Amino acid sequence: MATKESGPEDIVRPLHNTSKWWYIAFGITAAISLVWLTIYGYQLEEGLVITALSDWGSGGGVTWGLYIGAFIWWVGIAHGGIILSAAVRLFGMTKYQPVARVAELLTIAALAMAGLYILVHMGRPDRVVTSVVPSYPWTVQSSPLAWDITVITLYFVMTATYLGLTLRYDAHRLRDQIPGYLSPLYRFITIGYTKKEDQIVERMVWWLALGIIIMAPLLLHGGVIPWLFSLMGSMPGWQGAVQGPQFLSIALTSAISGVIIISFLLRRAYDWEHIITEDVFRGLTMWLGLFSLLFVWLQLQQVINGVYAAGISSETVMMATITHPVYIIAIGIMAVVLAYIFAQAIRPGVFSIPRSLMASVLVLYATLTEKILFVVEGLQYPEFSLYAGVPGGYFPSIWEMSSVVGTIAMCTLIFLVIIKIFPVVELHAVEDHHDHDESGDHGDSSHDDSGDQGTAVATDGGATGLDLGIETAGTENERATADGQTEVTDK
Numbered sequence: 001m002a003t004k005e006s007g008p009e010d011i012v013r014p015l016h017n018t019s020k021w022w023y024i025a026f027g028i029t030a031a032i033s034l035v036w037l038t039i040y041g042y043q044l045e046e047g048l049v050i051t052a053l054s055d056w057g058s059g060g061g062v063t064w065g066l067y068i069g070a071f072i073w074w075v076g077i078a079h080g081g082i083i084l085s086a087a088v089r090l091f092g093m094t095k096y097q098p099v100a101r102v103a104e105l106l107t108i109a110a111l112a113m114a115g116l117y118i119l120v121h122m123g124r125p126d127r128v129v130t131s132v133v134p135s136y137p138w139t140v141q142s143s144p145l146a147w148d149i150t151v152i153t154l155y156f157v158m159t160a161t162y163l164g165l166t167l168r169y170d171a172h173r174l175r176d177q178i179p180g181y182l183s184p185l186y187r188f189i190t191i192g193y194t195k196k197e198d199q200i201v202e203r204m205v206w207w208l209a210l211g212i213i214i215m216a217p218l219l220l221h222g223g224v225i226p227w228l229f230s231l232m233g234s235m236p237g238w239q240g241a242v243q244g245p246q247f248l249s250i251a252l253t254s255a256i257s258g259v260i261i262i263s264f265l266l267r268r269a270y271d272w273e274h275i276i277t278e279d280v281f282r283g284l285t286m287w288l289g290l291f292s293l294l295f296v297w298l299q300l301q302q303v304i305n306g307v308y309a310a311g312i313s314s315e316t317v318m319m320a321t322i323t324h325p326v327y328i329i330a331i332g333i334m335a336v337v338l339a340y341i342f343a344q345a346i347r348p349g350v351f352s353i354p355r356s357l358m359a360s361v362l363v364l365y366a367t368l369t370e371k372i373l374f375v376v377e378g379l380q381y382p383e384f385s386l387y388a389g390v391p392g393g394y395f396p397s398i399w400e401m402s403s404v405v406g407t408i409a410m411c412t413l414i415f416l417v418i419i420k421i422f423p424v425v426e427l428h429a430v431e432d433h434h435d436h437d438e439s440g441d442h443g444d445s446s447h448d449d450s451g452d453q454g455t456a457v458a459t460d461g462g463a464t465g466l467d468l469g470i471e472t473a474g475t476e477n478e479r480a481t482a483d484g485q486t487e488v489t490d491k
Contacts, residue, residue: 036406080255
């Protein structure tokens, strides 16, 4: 039972109150974003030659590197975020309802960063108009890259629709509690709204959630994205049906980690301990442990199949991967995280929200570096050895590494702006939470009443029960006690 009741005034508080820490965070993230955009402008002017990417084979390097690895990472966070939100609604996981919209907003922001990486990696963004769009009717029939763009666009539309439908309910009921400068926006969102549409919208959102859950393993981060790699028979480091489940496990671990981090910051900034409770973090940590275990297990499957009685090419790329310091550190981090999660499952006293926060940060680092290494090692060790003697290798340049910091800053900036426009916690969450508190209080009172009545009845058996001094909580209890005293006196 929460010690403090939650209500609509809690979730609109960020719209009214702006602390100095918000301004500091906004200034830092805006500055980092501008610095990175300046760096990206320099890359546009000079070309991809300033990066560590090079002509495959003759240049001794790889054409896909950190940019594609980070793209996979951001897409995974996006897909995992909306899967989490859809699961909350579809399976009635009301405990996680306070963080459902956080997951939805994380999906929107992460998809924007993933789309940005496509433009960054193309070198010239105008190629989207001159090459990609005109040839789309033909490439979509046979190119996994075209499938990738298609499903990302579809996912963005589904997520935006999902978010927009739930926002209408909140905007209508909170329109009198928002700052005046947001009134035009809220009136626009609620154009044509009537309460009769609530049930219809609820059904629409439910079907959208079902579609998202079904599409996730079939077409999204369990389908099209890994198909970009697993269907290339000339790359033994990429090929294999295990890539679908592997990508999906990374998506879920990364998304849950992101939700934990954002929820922690919101909880601290706006005193939402009674909304985003410790039980929410404990539950998210357990889910993080489950999907992290799945991630490590699928890694083990790839390693065993790559080193035991495997072909020369497969063994070469797998040995190069598992002996790489980046891979060793990433798997070591996952082992440490799993050790903490298992320990707090056995001994609840080990759990703490700051530890879960640190575990989430470590998981995000591990999944990012593993995906970058996956892309690079797959290209460096193809099935054929035509370019084996060409000297050279790949290590991300400072320009490429700055993109990770820059996109994280931009994603943070998006959240800082959104929390000043819309509630990041659904109104349903505090309504349901308030109802739960009331029912809990009622249940506790009923329990106390029945206990007191039982005690009063027990006093009928003898005068010794009168000396217990038990306080009663209701008129019926007092009457029962008085009757018991009368009966003992008569005896």
